[in-house]
Amino acid sequence: MIEALLLVIALGVFLLLLIGVSRDGRDDGAKLGLLAYREARPVGETTKRRRPGKGGRHA
């Protein structure tokens, strides 16, 4: 049962990938979550955003 469910999820995820790829060019395929990639961050840079008022950019 779980195997069947995971198979359906895998098939669905792959379908999302295909939709993203076929939208590329016409639209920005990377806007679809699965294909979206980011640039490398320098080592040591945190992923957490600083909150305003706590010494962040908006402080």
Place this chain on the structure above:
Amino acid sequence: MRDLVMLGFMLLYVPLGLKNAFAGYLLWGWAGLMSVGAYLYGSMKGLPYAQIFALTTLASLILWRDQQRQPISLNRTLMWMSIFLAQGFMAALFAYPDLDRNWELFGNLAKTIFFCALMPILATSRLRIHAIVIMLGIAVSFHGMLDGLKFIASAGRHKAEGIDKFGDNNQFALMLVMVIPLLIYLFRYSEKRIVRWGCGVVGLLTVLAVVATQSRGGLLGLFILAAWIVIKGRHKAGGLLAIALATVLVTQLAPKEWNTRMHTLQNVEEDASFLGRVVAWKVSSAIALHNPVFGGGFRAVQSEAVWDRFYGAASLLDFIDTPRLKRSGVAAHSIWFEVMGDLGLVGFLLFLALLINALLTWRAITKLVRLNPVDALWASDLTDLLALVLVLYMVCGSALSAAYFEMPYIVMMLLEVIKQHLLRESVKAVPLPSS
């Protein structure tokens, strides 16, 4: 029920593949590695998915004009692959008679190289390269995810055998360990948190699946992976934390028999299984010495008639004493000796040239990245991990018959595609002279 669901997905997949050649190309690669038929039990089980999607891709390439398509050109990797394929054809043609899978394996190799030949035409942007990595990740790690979950659910008692397509538990372990570097890349470079963590969890489950195969080669692969992360990784602290987490999970879940089997890695000289492999290597190299140009044909060593003829003949490993084997027609158990016996010494040198070419491509990419170190950091990280995939293949494959697996060939061409992409980008970046 599963078959009905699959039919539903096919009704969506095929039009997408027909509409967009690159989508068809991803489907083709996915179908070959995922082997979805292995998880179906009804009328959809025997469908030739890879062939269907290959035809879909070719039809789409002929019917529509893909804006991002590059013209067909002969690159160095494709050149070596083509020569290797030609050598395979000659070996199959002059093979010993009655080899069970001679033409079947040549056909598989030809399909793999044809698939790779189309990659430089279609994978022409970073997005498309990223999509190929996702495709490989989804297709292979699906098997790892399932066996990893079964391993946890059975508290370590489940033994992962894999599916027929991948061969035995050792070959399955090799396949799984080779996909982990790609999951690491996706974990680091996917924008959405859900995708990142999905890759992280599936990666961890795949590590457990490797343990569940009870393959010593698989464990060796995990050690290499851990060492690479510590030595080459830019995020050493995160890497060490992941290794520590995986080690705790493995030691808690692995059964006693697993520990006993893994300890035999320390005394291979007394290990009957290992010495049996050395005998197979001796026979394979004896076939190659007798047929240096075209070898004995695909899987010649597994033919009892060929084995019996070359058992005890002069080989490259005569300096190692081995016990007498009662069995006949044993698998080569090494990518190196497999190619040597099948395609001769010439085929072995071509196989070596293919792998050396891939490592040279990796070096060339490293040099190209230095020209644009910030924007091309992704390429540097991806190619480092792709090189790790090849290192894992070369080390773990040294004790397995896996010379014609699709994955290493796809990785070799992916390295070439990244190089071509960076070259195009560097040409674009050069300012035009002002008139």
